[in-house]
Amino acid sequence: xxxxxxxxTGFHADPSMIRVxxxxxxxxxxxxxFPGVRLHESxxxxxxxxxxxxxxxxxxxxxxxxxxxxxxxxxDLSYADGRFWLIYxxxxxxxxxxxxxxxxLVTAEDIHGPWSEPIRxxxxxxxxxxxxxxxxxxxxxxxxxxxREYHHQFDGITLTEFDVDTMKLKPETxxxxxxxxxxxxxxxxxxxxxxxxxxxxxAEGGTVYE
Numbered sequence: 001x002x003x004x005x006x007x008x009t010g011f012h013a014d015p016s017m018i019r020v021x022x023x024x025x026x027x028x029x030x031x032x033x034f035p036g037v038r039l040h041e042s043x044x045x046x047x048x049x050x051x052x053x054x055x056x057x058x059x060x061x062x063x064x065x066x067x068x069x070x071x072x073x074x075x076d077l078s079y080a081d082g083r084f085w086l087i088y089x090x091x092x093x094x095x096x097x098x099x100x101x102x103x104x105l106v107t108a109e110d111i112h113g114p115w116s117e118p119i120r121x122x123x124x125x126x127x128x129x130x131x132x133x134x135x136x137x138x139x140x141x142x143x144x145x146x147x148r149e150y151h152h153q154f155d156g157i158t159l160t161e162f163d164v165d166t167m168k169l170k171p172e173t174x175x176x177x178x179x180x181x182x183x184x185x186x187x188x189x190x191x192x193x194x195x196x197x198x199x200x201x202x203a204e205g206g207t208v209y210e
Contacts, residue, residue: 003046013029035061036054054106059118061090072088076129085107124145156176157178189202
């Protein structure tokens with residue numbers, strides 16, 4: 001069977017892809033369109049079925065007043081502890097040095113839902129992802145935005161432990177794990193672990209004209 005690239009054509013930005021059992025799942029950005037986050041599933045990476053949106057209630061995603069190209073940026077889909085975890089950013093301001101955005105978490109035992117009410121994680125950057133370590137601990141990895149005058153807006157990749165008992169971050173654990181290169185436009189971080197080593201994957205270049 002031949003797999004064509006991209007596996008999903010058209011408007012499917014910022015894909016977050018996982019495999020659970022024998023099924024692949026992809027979550028994509030939906031920006032200012034509602035319902036939020038588009039989900040697909042496939043057994044073979046060729047034939048894809050669209051799934052119900054996880055953010056189908058205004059209590060999960062209230063985008064009143066959001067600008068064009070705001071809303072959902074780079075959702076992160078993962079699976080651990082018998083349930084799906086979805087991190088997403090709701091961006092309220094997209095122009096200028098200040099980014100008004102908040103990162104949220106929803107979970108579900110079934111990919112078809114129902115999905116939980118959102119938990120606000122933080123608002124210090126975007127492109128957040130959740131890493132599930134093999135010792136049961138979890139960490140939020142994200143691009144960090146610095147809007148202070150005379151500071152570069154891209155302020156590296158931050159790692160913060162997430163407490164599953166309180167469902168909150170542990171701010172005292174936050175640290176920058178990579179400053180990026182001299183280009184200083186680093187985003188989309190994801191952390192992986194294989195054979196005892198941790199790997200940070202990130203994109204660089206941004207989506208601006210230059």
